[in-house]
Amino acid sequence: MSGSLKLLKLINVILEHVYKFLGLTNPIPEVINAFITAAISFAVISVFVMFLVWMERKVSAHMQSRIGPNRVGPFGLLQTLADAIKLTTKENMEPQKRDKIPYFIAPIIAFVATFMGVVVIPLDKGVTIQNLNIGVLYIIAITSFTVIGILTAGWSSNNKFSLIGGFRSAAQIISYEIPLVLSLVPVIMITGTLDLQKIVEYQAHAGYWFVGPQIIGFLVFLTASTAESNRAPFDIPEAESELTGGFHTEYSGIKFAMFFLGEYISIIIGSSVAVSVFLGGWIAPAFMNFLPVPGFFWFVIKVLLVIYLIMAFRWTFPRLRVDQLMDFGWKILIPIAILNIFLTGLWILWFSKGV
Amino acid sequence: MTDLLLSQIDINSNSLTETDEYIVNLGPQHPATHGVLRLVVKLDGEVVKETMPVLGYLHRSIEKICENRTYPQCITYTDRVDYASAMSANLAYAMAAEKLLNIEIPPRAQWLRMIFVELQRIASHLLWLGAFAGDLGAFTPFLYGLRERERVLDLFEMTCGQRLTYNYIRIGGVMIDVLPEFVEKCRLFLDYFFKKVDEYEELLTYNPIFLERTKGVGFITPEEAINWGLAGPSLRGSGVSCDIRKQQPYLFYDQIDFKEEISYGGDCWSRYKVRMNEMRQCVSIIRQCLDHMGPGAVEAKLPPVLKGPNGQEAYSRIESSRGEMGVYLVGNGTPKPWKCKFRCASFNNLSVIDKLTRGWKVADIMAVLGSLDIIIPEVDR
Numbered sequence: 001m002s003g004s005l006k007l008l009k010l011i012n013v014i015l016e017h018v019y020k021f022l023g024l025t026n027p028i029p030e031v032i033n034a035f036i037t038a039a040i041s042f043a044v045i046s047v048f049v050m051f052l053v054w055m056e057r058k059v060s061a062h063m064q065s066r067i068g069p070n071r072v073g074p075f076g077l078l079q080t081l082a083d084a085i086k087l088t089t090k091e092n093m094e095p096q097k098r099d100k101i102p103y104f105i106a107p108i109i110a111f112v113a114t115f116m117g118v119v120v121i122p123l124d125k126g127v128t129i130q131n132l133n134i135g136v137l138y139i140i141a142i143t144s145f146t147v148i149g150i151l152t153a154g155w156s157s158n159n160k161f162s163l164i165g166g167f168r169s170a171a172q173i174i175s176y177e178i179p180l181v182l183s184l185v186p187v188i189m190i191t192g193t194l195d196l197q198k199i200v201e202y203q204a205h206a207g208y209w210f211v212g213p214q215i216i217g218f219l220v221f222l223t224a225s226t227a228e229s230n231r232a233p234f235d236i237p238e239a240e241s242e243l244t245g246g247f248h249t250e251y252s253g254i255k256f257a258m259f260f261l262g263e264y265i266s267i268i269i270g271s272s273v274a275v276s277v278f279l280g281g282w283i284a285p286a287f288m289n290f291l292p293v294p295g296f297f298w299f300v301i302k303v304l305l306v307i308y309l310i311m312a313f314r315w316t317f318p319r320l321r322v323d324q325l326m327d328f329g330w331k332i333l334i335p336i337a338i339l340n341i342f343l344t345g346l347w348i349l350w351f352s353k354g355v
Numbered sequence: 356m357t358d359l360l361l362s363q364i365d366i367n368s369n370s371l372t373e374t375d376e377y378i379v380n381l382g383p384q385h386p387a388t389h390g391v392l393r394l395v396v397k398l399d400g401e402v403v404k405e406t407m408p409v410l411g412y413l414h415r416s417i418e419k420i421c422e423n424r425t426y427p428q429c430i431t432y433t434d435r436v437d438y439a440s441a442m443s444a445n446l447a448y449a450m451a452a453e454k455l456l457n458i459e460i461p462p463r464a465q466w467l468r469m470i471f472v473e474l475q476r477i478a479s480h481l482l483w484l485g486a487f488a489g490d491l492g493a494f495t496p497f498l499y500g501l502r503e504r505e506r507v508l509d510l511f512e513m514t515c516g517q518r519l520t521y522n523y524i525r526i527g528g529v530m531i532d533v534l535p536e537f538v539e540k541c542r543l544f545l546d547y548f549f550k551k552v553d554e555y556e557e558l559l560t561y562n563p564i565f566l567e568r569t570k571g572v573g574f575i576t577p578e579e580a581i582n583w584g585l586a587g588p589s590l591r592g593s594g595v596s597c598d599i600r601k602q603q604p605y606l607f608y609d610q611i612d613f614k615e616e617i618s619y620g621g622d623c624w625s626r627y628k629v630r631m632n633e634m635r636q637c638v639s640i641i642r643q644c645l646d647h648m649g650p651g652a653v654e655a656k657l658p659p660v661l662k663g664p665n666g667q668e669a670y671s672r673i674e675s676s677r678g679e680m681g682v683y684l685v686g687n688g689t690p691k692p693w694k695c696k697f698r699c700a701s702f703n704n705l706s707v708i709d710k711l712t713r714g715w716k717v718a719d720i721m722a723v724l725g726s727l728d729i730i731i732p733e734v735d736r
Contacts, residue, residue, distance in 0.1 A: 064498040160379050164401070164717070232492060233564055242718050244385060318564050319492025321718045322401055 034130075041129050045118055049264045050080040055304075056311050063315045090253040095158055098250065102156035107251065107258035110149025114262045116142045117269040122197045124282045124296040135196035136188065139273060140181055143228065143266060147173040150230075150237065150247050153259070157250035165246030168322055169230065169237035175329040176227040176234075182337035183220040186344035187277050196273070200281035209280035213347070216340045218278040220333055225270030226310055227329070229263055233317035236325060271306035275299065279306070374399055381720065383412045389486055390731030394708070394720065401716045406709045413735040421695035426452050426661045427526055429695065433682075434520035436697055437733045439482050442475035443675035445524035447697075450605065451682035452526045452661075455669035455692075460655055464528035465606050466648035470541070471511070471523060472673075473637045473644070477548065478507040479676035480630050480637075484555060487627065487725035491568050496558060503551050506544050513537060526661065528654035538645055545638045552634050560631070569623035573711040573723035576621060583707040586700035587678020588633060589727050592626030594619035599674040611643050623726035630728070660690050668694075677701055677728055701733035 015036065054069065054077055061068025069076030094103065120135035122128050132138050147170050154166015187210050188194060191202040203209050211218050227234035238246030245251075248259045275281055279302050282295025320328065382393040391412035397405040417436055421429040429452075433444040446468055453460065485500030508518045514533050515523040523530045559565050575585070580593040590597045598615040600608040616632040618625035663686020672681040678700030687693035704727045711723045 060495075064495050065502060066498065160377065168401075235492070236718075242721055315495050316558075317493060318488065318559075318562065318568055319718070320564055321568060321716055323716060324567050 037129055041118060042115075045115070045265065045268070046261075048268065049261055050084070051077075052264050052267070052307065053080040053083075055307070056314075059308065059311045060315045063312070084257065087257040088254050092255070093252045095250050097158045099156035099158065102152045106149050106153035106156060107255040107262075108149070109152065110146050111258040111262045111265075113145030113149060114143055114266045114269065118265070118272075120196055121269070121272045122200050122276055122281055123299055124294060125201075126197070127296070128197055131195070131197050134194045136184055136194045136199075136273075136277070139196075139269065140177070140184075143269060144173060144177050146262065146266065149262075153251065154247040157247070159250050161243040161245070161249045162247050165237045165243050165249070169247060171322070172227060172230070172234065172237060172325060172329075175326055176224045176333075179220050179329060179333035179337045180224040180228060182334065182341060183217040183224060184273075184277060185337075185341050186214055186217050189341070189344055189348060196276045196281075200276055200283065203280045204283050207286075209278065209283070211278040211280075214278060214340070214344070216336060218274065220337050220340070221274055221278065222306070222309070224329075224333060225274065226313060227325075229266035229270055231263070231267065231310060232314040233319050234325060235314075235319060236322050267307055267310060268303065271303050271310065272299075274306050275302040376404055379717075383409075389724070389729060392705075392724075392729070392731050392734070394724075396717070396720065398717065403712045403715055403717060403720060406712045406720060408705055408708060410705075410735055413731045415732075415736070417736050418695050418697060422692055425690040426456070426663065426692065429692070430525060431520070431522050433697075434522055435732060436699065436736060437675065437677070437680075437701075437730050438519060439730050440475050440479040440676040441520050442471050442524060443479075443673060443680055444697075445521065446472055447671055447673045447675065447680045447682045449524050449526050450671035450673065451669050451684045454671055455663050455667060455684050455686055456526070456661055458527050458655055458657065460528055461652040462607075463532075463648060463651040464653045464655075466644050467529050467533065467653060468524055469606050469608070469611075470641050470644045470648070471514075471521075471529075473641045474507050474510060474541075476676045477634055477637045478504045480634050481507075483630060483676075483725075483728045487728075488559060490721040490725035491565065493559070493565075496555060499551075499555060499558070503548055506548070510537070510541060510544060513540070525654070527657045528652070532653045538648075541641065541645060545642060549635065549638050552631065552638075556631060560628070566624065568718075568722055569627060569726070570620075572623045572715065572719050573626075573726060574620075574622045575707065575711060579710070580621070580707075583710070584703040585678070585707060586703055587674065587676075587728075588616075588629040589626055589678065589700075589704050591615070591617045592629045592726075593621040594625075597679070599672055599679055603672065605671075605673060607644075607647070610647065611640055613640050613643075623722050626726040626728075662686070662688060662690050663692055664688065672698075675700060677730065677733065678704065697736055699733040699736065701729045701731075705729050705734055 012033070015033070057079070058068045058076075060066075069079035072078040072082045117139045119129045120132050120138055122131075122135075150169040150173075151166045154162045154164075154169070157163075187199060190210070190213075191199050193199060193202075230237050236246075237243075238248060243249070248256055251259060281302075282299040284291065284293070284295065284298050288298075376397055376399050379396045379398055380393060381396055383391040393409040393412060395407045395409055396403060397407075415435070417432050421432055424432070429448060430445060433448040434441040436444045452458075481500040481504040485497035488494075488496035488500075511521060511523075512518050514537060515521050515530055517523070575583070575593055577593045577595045580590050580595060585593070586597065594617055596602075596615060596617060599605070600613075601615050613636050616629050616636060618628045618632075620628075663684065665686060665688035668683065668685045670681060670683045672679055674680075679698070680700060681698035683694070683696040683698070684692050685694040708720070708723060708727070712720045715723075
């Protein structure tokens, strides 16, 4: 049994004792358990995001021959905490002619929608916050809710830059959703399941990771998920040199922070899915099998590597124009993804592997 | 349901597909406009219908101020005409004043002027490179550009103590001779910098996204470019030979072996390529200047008070970092010029923005604006 699973069990045992002490019925009500798990995962993810923001700043500093944050805490690790405190204690500036209710709800939708995707990520063998047998479908469905938040933000800010940003984002996310799904289809065809946990287990049994046979799918997925999380070179919804801040031009303080967190969480989800589906999730690399570390460790290492790659994209490439972005999505990524599905179908047919 | 919706819409008004134009102000405070330029842009969705630059946010009436200052005092104001390329503005003014006052300049001063103006061109192009790449959404080249620009500014600081507005090239020569170790440090920088240009090109020139954003964007034919009065690298990007250093050599440019960089594309990419190649030419020019430069005085003997001859006029033109820069001076027998006029390349280059962006996307405004290399104080003065 792995370390993180033990941790969850330990929490449950402690809770059971607390309930006995209070004279409540045993076992613990499912609802309370869910709340506590949610709170813990929220805290862990928030800390991870803080680390990612720090990492992004250090990576960009390294790429631009700078030093990066190094004042707050060791190696500047607490810089993000300082920024978060600054953002939360800031005065909440709102434009006078905003559409009040959508303006308030937009960052919440964007944040919650991305955050909900975390639920089905397989962290270790048998460890998921809530394992669903339609995990892949769930993640794709839930993360595309983000576009509603962004569109609402763009509309309700009553600012032309925000509006352009919002519409660009809608067009972009809807177009890139398609190659994103299509790139995952071949893996689902081979494994015959939508359950992320089972996809990882299939890779463990098969002895290879899908990044080998499905390299095209992996590249398409990586590109599309970068676009899904509005990251450079696909950051046209917030292109600061054209649209000032895009859809979040008029947002400040904690509301801006929610968009900001949402972006990073969607990177985490994108790379987690990439790792689970294509890079073997929590499976240790074959040559490192002897190391007595839990699968969770390998999972995090792989996720960080993919995130590093996405960060390196951002600090290397110029931004695409909106029509070029659409062309790239519809004329290049989607045909490639469909071709990949076709080839995978032939592969299954001839070698009768998988289903 | 659809029938119901359609029945409510008047078919004749075509309101299902009709779009409204709307106006967006890019600037005067906007992260991408260089300085305080305001562009009033008429948009139809993402498509640009009209771009109108609104000038005057940085107008400081430098020309009028110069008419109330003595000839040597004006030099400090010329620094502010083009703060990214202050040496060129210094030189243009000093040359006009020398023409008006009939002053001979010692050769060492001429060589020093050439070295510093070319170093300034490198610094200015580096700043442009960073801003241009930043406009296209790549932030990293900006820091690369500033990293090398810092080295140039160190050379300037070592010589005249200033890093932005130098007041170094004076009437009759230069302010002060360079330090003995300057030549060696300058050579070290040139060797270091020559390799760095390749690094920038590796990062940008054939990057597919960069090519997509710049190839064919902001295209202008040579004839149109001449008619619009484009100047400098922006005109050479259309394949027109217009380098004043070649056509009307001033200083000792006729004794130097260098190539006028021309690119024939007429688009943003060509203008980019011209400037990148020009940086390499600058290195070669400075190297030759350092070889040619002999010892001697750096300042001519001047009368205590400089008086412009009554009714006489003088015009000087140089190839500044942004193109042709001219200074027109009229004397009236007093220590102050009767009229002082700057002809700056940025003003003409900016005027073409409407033609280049009509029918393109919003993002292309930034690419075109970046590729024209506009400095707002030069436009507004």
